[in-house]
Amino acid sequence: MPAAKADFQAWMGGVQARMENVLARLLPAASIAPARLHEAMRYATLEGGKRVRPLLAFAAGEVSGAARERVEIAAAAVEMIHAYSLVHDDMPCMDDDVLRRGKPTVHVQYDQATALLVGDALQSLAFQLLSEHPLADQPRLQLEMVKTLAAAAGSRGMAGGQHIDLDATGKTLGLPELELMHIHKTGAMIRAAVLLGLFCGRFSEAERQKLDKYAKAIGLAFQVVDDVLDYDASTATLGKTAGKDSRQGKATYVSLIGLPRARELAEELRAQAQAALADLGRPARRLSELADFIVLRKF
Amino acid sequence: MPAAKADFQAWMGGVQARMENVLARLLPAASIAPARLHEAMRYATLEGGKRVRPLLAFAAGEVSGAARERVEIAAAAVEMIHAYSLVHDDMPCMDDDVLRRGKPTVHVQYDQATALLVGDALQSLAFQLLSEHPLADQPRLQLEMVKTLAAAAGSRGMAGGQHIDLDATGKTLGLPELELMHIHKTGAMIRAAVLLGLFCGRFSEAERQKLDKYAKAIGLAFQVVDDVLDYDASTATLGKTAGKDSRQGKATYVSLIGLPRARELAEELRAQAQAALADLGRPARRLSELADFIVLRKF
Numbered sequence: 001m002p003a004a005k006a007d008f009q010a011w012m013g014g015v016q017a018r019m020e021n022v023l024a025r026l027l028p029a030a031s032i033a034p035a036r037l038h039e040a041m042r043y044a045t046l047e048g049g050k051r052v053r054p055l056l057a058f059a060a061g062e063v064s065g066a067a068r069e070r071v072e073i074a075a076a077a078v079e080m081i082h083a084y085s086l087v088h089d090d091m092p093c094m095d096d097d098v099l100r101r102g103k104p105t106v107h108v109q110y111d112q113a114t115a116l117l118v119g120d121a122l123q124s125l126a127f128q129l130l131s132e133h134p135l136a137d138q139p140r141l142q143l144e145m146v147k148t149l150a151a152a153a154g155s156r157g158m159a160g161g162q163h164i165d166l167d168a169t170g171k172t173l174g175l176p177e178l179e180l181m182h183i184h185k186t187g188a189m190i191r192a193a194v195l196l197g198l199f200c201g202r203f204s205e206a207e208r209q210k211l212d213k214y215a216k217a218i219g220l221a222f223q224v225v226d227d228v229l230d231y232d233a234s235t236a237t238l239g240k241t242a243g244k245d246s247r248q249g250k251a252t253y254v255s256l257i258g259l260p261r262a263r264e265l266a267e268e269l270r271a272q273a274q275a276a277l278a279d280l281g282r283p284a285r286r287l288s289e290l291a292d293f294i295v296l297r298k299f
Numbered sequence: 300m301p302a303a304k305a306d307f308q309a310w311m312g313g314v315q316a317r318m319e320n321v322l323a324r325l326l327p328a329a330s331i332a333p334a335r336l337h338e339a340m341r342y343a344t345l346e347g348g349k350r351v352r353p354l355l356a357f358a359a360g361e362v363s364g365a366a367r368e369r370v371e372i373a374a375a376a377v378e379m380i381h382a383y384s385l386v387h388d389d390m391p392c393m394d395d396d397v398l399r400r401g402k403p404t405v406h407v408q409y410d411q412a413t414a415l416l417v418g419d420a421l422q423s424l425a426f427q428l429l430s431e432h433p434l435a436d437q438p439r440l441q442l443e444m445v446k447t448l449a450a451a452a453g454s455r456g457m458a459g460g461q462h463i464d465l466d467a468t469g470k471t472l473g474l475p476e477l478e479l480m481h482i483h484k485t486g487a488m489i490r491a492a493v494l495l496g497l498f499c500g501r502f503s504e505a506e507r508q509k510l511d512k513y514a515k516a517i518g519l520a521f522q523v524v525d526d527v528l529d530y531d532a533s534t535a536t537l538g539k540t541a542g543k544d545s546r547q548g549k550a551t552y553v554s555l556i557g558l559p560r561a562r563e564l565a566e567e568l569r570a571q572a573q574a575a576l577a578d579l580g581r582p583a584r585r586l587s588e589l590a591d592f593i594v595l596r597k598f
Contacts, residue, residue, distance in 0.1 A: 028454055033479075037454055037462040088419060093411035112392035113465050116415070117458050120387060123419065124453030127426045131445035139438035146430035146445055154423030155327055155336055159416050163336040166412050180332075 008289040012055060019054045020046065022072045023079065026129060040110045040118045041125075045083040048101050052222070052294065053078045053189060057197030059286035060211055064201025073133045074145065074196040077126040081153050082189060084122035087115050089162065123153065136199055145199050152192035161185025165250075173251035179220065186226075187219030194218075194287075213276035214287060221269035221295050227252040228262050270295040307588045311354060318353045319345065321371045322378065325428060339409045339417045340424075344382040347400055351521070351593065352377045352488060356496030358585035359510055363500025372432045373444065373495040376425040380452050381488060383421035386414050388461065422452065435498055444498050451491035460484025464549075472550035478519065485525075486518030493517075493586075512575035513586060520568035520594050526551040527561050569594040 001009075023045055030039040054075035061071040090097040090105040091112060098108050107115035130149060136142040151157055161184030168181065194215040198208060231254045253262040273291040277284040300308075322344055329338040353374035360370040389396040389404040390411060397407050406414035429448060435441040450456055460483025467480065493514040497507060530553045552561040572590040576583040 032455075034454065034459045034462040034466065034483075036466065037459060041454060084419075088415055091415065093415060114462065116387055116390065116392060117454075117462050117465075119419070120383075120422065120452075121454035121458040123422050124449045124456075124458060128446055128449035128453060131442045131449060139442055143430045143438055143441055143445075146442075147427055150423045150427035150430060153419075154427060155333065155340060155416075155420035156331075157423075159420040159423060160333045160336060163333040163413065163416050166416075167333065167335065184333075 004289075008286075008293070011286060011289075012293070015055055015058050016051050018072065019051050019075060019079065022076050026073070026076050027125070036110070037114065037117055037121065040106055040114050041122055043109060044087045044106050044118050045080060045122065048083065051075075051079065052290075053082055053193035055290055056190065056193040056215075056218075056287070059284075059290050060194045060197030061200050062286050063207060063211065063280060063283045064198045064203040065283070066197065066201030070133075070135045070200035071197055073129050074135055074200055075193070077129045077149060078189065078193045078196060080122045080126040080129070081149065081158070084119040084126075085153075085158055085162070085189075087122070088119040091115055094162070094166075126153075137202065141199055145196050148195050148199075149192050152188040157184055157188035157192075158186075161188070169250060173256075175256055178251050178253065178256060182220060182223040183216075186223050187216060190219035190222060191215040207280065210276050210280060211287070214273045214291070217269045217273040217276065218291055218294055221266050221273065221291070224253045224262055224266040224269065225295055225297065227254050228259065228266065230254075231259065266295050303588075307585075307592070310585060310588075311592075314354055314357050315350050317371065318350050318374060318378065321375050325372070325375050326424070335409070336413065336416055336420065339405055339413050340421055342408060343386050343405050343417050344379060344421065347382065350374075350378065351589075352381055352492035354589055355489065355492040355514075355517075355586070358583075358589050359493045359496030360499050361585050362506060362510065362579060362582045363497045363502040364582075365496065365500030369432075369434045369499035370496055372428050373434055373499055374492070376428045376448060377488065377492045377495060379421045379425040379428070380448065380457070383418040383425075384452075384457055384461070384488075386421070387418040390414055393461070393465075425452075436501065440498055444495050447494050447498075448491050451487040456483055456487035456491075457485075460487070468549060472555075474555055477550050477552065477555060481519060481522040482515075485522050486515065489518035489521060490514040506579065509575050509579060510586075513572045513590070516568045516571035516575065517590055517593055520565050520572065520590070523552045523561055523565040523568065524594055524596070526553050527558065527565065529553075530558065565594050 024042070027042050027045060028038040030042055032038055057075040057078060058071050061068075086100060087106045089095055090100055091107050097105055099105065103109070105115070106118055110118075126149065127146060130142070130146050134142075136145060153159060155163075161181055164177075164181040165185060168177070173181070191212065194211050195208070198211050230252065253265065257265070270291050274288060277288050277291075323341070326341050326344060327337045329341055331337055356374040356377060357370050360367075385399060386405045388394050389399055390406050396404055398404065402408070404414075405417055409417075425448065426445060429441070429445050433441075435444060452458060454462075460480055463476075463480040464484060467476070472480070490511065493510050494507070497510050529551065552564065556564070569590050573587060576587050576590075579586075
């Protein structure tokens with residue numbers, strides 16, 4: 001393995017391990033009442049996923065020289081919003097999935113009412129974390145962090161994207177509509193992760209704009225690659241029912257523009273993301289490595 | 300009608316009308332994409348209820364001389380959290396109610412997935428509102444407003460209370476457990492409404508503590524009275540299926556301590572609330588009137 005790649009993987013593993021500890025510390029203990037709800041919140045959040053959003057927050061924090069203790073909290077808030085969205089998205093009235101990352105989904109492991117409340121309470125906890133710890137040099141900037149996350153999670157962001165997705169089932173979606181859906185559904189929270197990481201430190205308006213461009217490109221790339229992986233992958237390697245989107249007749253990048261063009265598009269978006277980082281030098285190297293990782297990943 | 304009562308009712312009617320306008324303005328228009336989600340968010344929030352929490356926020360704002368424009372936003376945020384909780388609480392996996400305030404519940408009028416997302420997006424919007432408008436003299440105090448609402452809504456507050464309620468079905472709950480449930484389920488958000496209204500203006504630590512005491516008493520009184528009303532009322536007057544809690548074998552104040560003692564308890568809590576306001580004089584008169592209104596209300 002090349003040294004640069006080994007270095008990146010060590011960094012990534014370090015952030016992932018740290019996030020596991022941070023989330024375990026910030027989630028209410030399963031011994032605290034209401035115990036079953038807290039246990040289910042921990043089940044939904046811990047030992048899960050690649051922590052892509054926290055990785056992006058930490059990488060962006062390197063651009064602004066942010067203190068690790070701040071980025072940890074901001075990243076945990078973003079990850080809790082993400083975790084809540086998965087719990088609700090898996091419920092029978094939504095995607096009706098029984099497996100997530102190889103484990104029974106929350107409503108299967110517990111019950112639907114608990115899954116509903118786990119999601120609701122994780123969302124509240126995210127905003128509690130963003131407001132009860134000192135995270136930015138100015139309280140006013142920290143309020144902007146709250147606003148950024150709230151807007152990214154809400155009806156003009158992630159939740160809105162979920163609804164566009166629902167409405168799209170059975171319809172013939174065009175490429176602009178598909179893009180609109182993904183900008184809401186995935187892109188908004190990816191962008192929030194990057195900006196929140198940046199906001200934990202000191203930065204110029206130019207840096208903020210560059211990271212915003214980076215985040216928009218990488219957010220879309222993330223979804224294009226997901227569609228490609230979903231098309232390719234088997235249930236065993238993804239830990240969820242692969243190919244499900246296309247079987248339900250939902251539009252994907254692959255179904256709309258074909259596999260070769262979807263791969264090309266992911267590559268173009270990766271190039272856009274890298275271009276946005278061009279002048280930022282070494283502090284942006286983790287963001288640059290993550291752009292490659294997100295597009296070239298093999299699970 | 301006595302002059303004082305007419306004055307209070309005019310004030311209450313004014314706040315209710317204003318809140319309808321404020322909520323209508325702060326909710327995304329039904330013409331904005333995703334249109335059906337936004338329409339459902341408006342359906343869930345507008346033309347609904349007595350706006351008890353906004354009334355408490357406005358009344359508390361009078362104690363701190365808060366600007367109306369600030370209290371409106373804070374009250375709207377609290378009301379959106381309340382509205383989301385009703386939408387989720389009515390869903391089939393929770394209380395499975397088909398009527399709310401005489402109208403079909405959101406999952407009946409739309410569908411379950413939309414109801415789920417309406418609740419999720421209303422919660423996000425509440426925190427967006429609290430962070431994007433200037434609401435307190437200091438940004439640091441405004442962060443405390445975010446924290447107060449998030450904690451009140453989360454697993455140690457309202458969502459936790461819902462889960463305690465779920466777990467209690469079919470069990471024999473004692474009075475301490477019933478009280479614990481209500482402190483979480485209703486009391487936390489009542490308290491948040493009072494504190495957020497206060498935080499919009501200038502106040503002393505002593506005033507804060509008095510209003511906190513007031514809010515705790517009134518939050519519990521609210522639930523005791525609800526149990527009494529639920530026992531008494533017919534479906535027609537409440538607009539929901541009356542007597543449902545007791546039919547499902549859930550513990551209520553009436554089932555645990557009997558109707559006369561429940562009425563006495565409500566009266567004791569009202570006296571506690573009034574005692575907490577004793578030194579605050581005329582600025583606290585709306586809070587005082589609301590304590591009477593909450594305990595003595597007849598719908």
